[in-house]
Amino acid sequence: MSSQTKISLLSPNLHGGAATRVYLLAKVLQQLDFSVKVFGCLFEEQLYPIPPKKLPLQWVKGCNYPQFFQSVQELIQAIDGDIIYAVKPKPTSFGIGLLKRFLSKRPLLLDIDDWELSWFGGDDWQYQANPKKVARDILKKDGALRDPQHPLYLRWCEQLVAKADLVTIDTEFLRNRYGGIYLPNGKDTRLFDPEKFNPEESRAKYGLSEYRVLMFPGTARPHKGIEDVIEALNLLDRPDLRFVLVGGTPIGDGYLEQLLEKGKPWLIKLPSIPLDEMPEVVAAAHIVIVPQRDTPVARAQFPIKLGDGMAMAKPVISTRVGDIPDILGETGFLADPSSPEQIAAQIETIFQNYDEAIAIGRKARERCVQYYSVDAMAAILKEAIANLSG
Secondary structure, rough: OOOOOEEEEEEEOOEEEEHHHHHHHHHHHHHOEEEEEEEEEEEOOEEEEEOOOOEEEEEEEEEOOOOHHHHHHHHHHHHOEEEEEEOOOOOHHHHHHHHHHHHHHOOOEEEHHHHHHHHHHHOOOOOOHHHHHHHHHHHOOOOHOOOOOOHHHHHHHOOOOOOOEEEOOOHHHHHHHHHHHEEOOEEEEEEEEEOOHHHHHHHHOOOOOEEEEEEEEEEEHHHHOHHHHHHHHHHHHOOOOOEEEEOOOOOOOOOHHHHHHHOOOEEEEEOOOOHHHHHHHOOOEEEEEEEEOOOOOHHOOOOOOHHHHHHHHOOEEEEOOOOOHHHHHHOOOOOOOOOHHHEEEEEHHHHHHHHHHHHHHHHHHHHHHHHEEHHHHHHHHHHHHHHHHH
């Protein structure tokens, strides 16, 4: 492969977590001197997160069938990569990639960073089909099967994973399920460099100077254990502590609003921040906390926000779920999942010995640079693509 090789990255939706992984892969591929362009659907009104600068991006409006067939046609005509790289085994990315591969005979890679069916009950989910139900779900204007993201289509795509020329995954759970090459959720450790930022200045910029700041720099979801941190803060009852959520987007069920009400007075919500500006925000944290609960969704994930804290040399509190203990090694502070008491104890331990905790944070950065950086990802992906072309 030469530096003129084009890679088309396919995102299932350019609003939400999928886009975060897409932009990360784009950065890695650009570092390898490939020509990268992102293609995808947008099912909401705006791009989220805001894409990095200098990353070409082309999207079509996400909609239901049959109108979505037109969007698919537009994307297939636009995709011009010598290699197609779909993110998530969804019809709106992998499905489109399979069609383009059939028409163009170009190699198709698939990245899996989540167990998509786990959001719907996992292997126990079944579509209860009968002729009347199928007809209703297809023919009615608001029929369930008109939604391109329906779990039935996820199941079909999951059964086609072996059709990809190469699969990359980011957890042991996913490797056991799908096979593939391990490609972690890395971090640009040149961008996320604590030496470039002054924590006190960052706290002042975001109105946090009077607090000791716990931070979760991502989207709040029930499996992410935000309530456990709130309960830990209730137990500690220290007026100088605040728990800061950065960015994220509501999913329309009122969860975030309920969380903000429940979290008074501890929770502070900062607005969405462009990816390139996130290091300055994370610099404001005294502790980065990623308190995953033990659910099928969480066990399948590599929490990308662990890398934010590790790269910025922050003390990181997380939970014993999935790959998290292996990711942190001896460089983090672990609690059992759904254990506010243990989270509270770790918060106390860190602030009672903060210099020691900062030293552990520096070791976390060293570990991140070695194993979970963009450079580490680039080395893995370079070899994988070379073997593909060979």
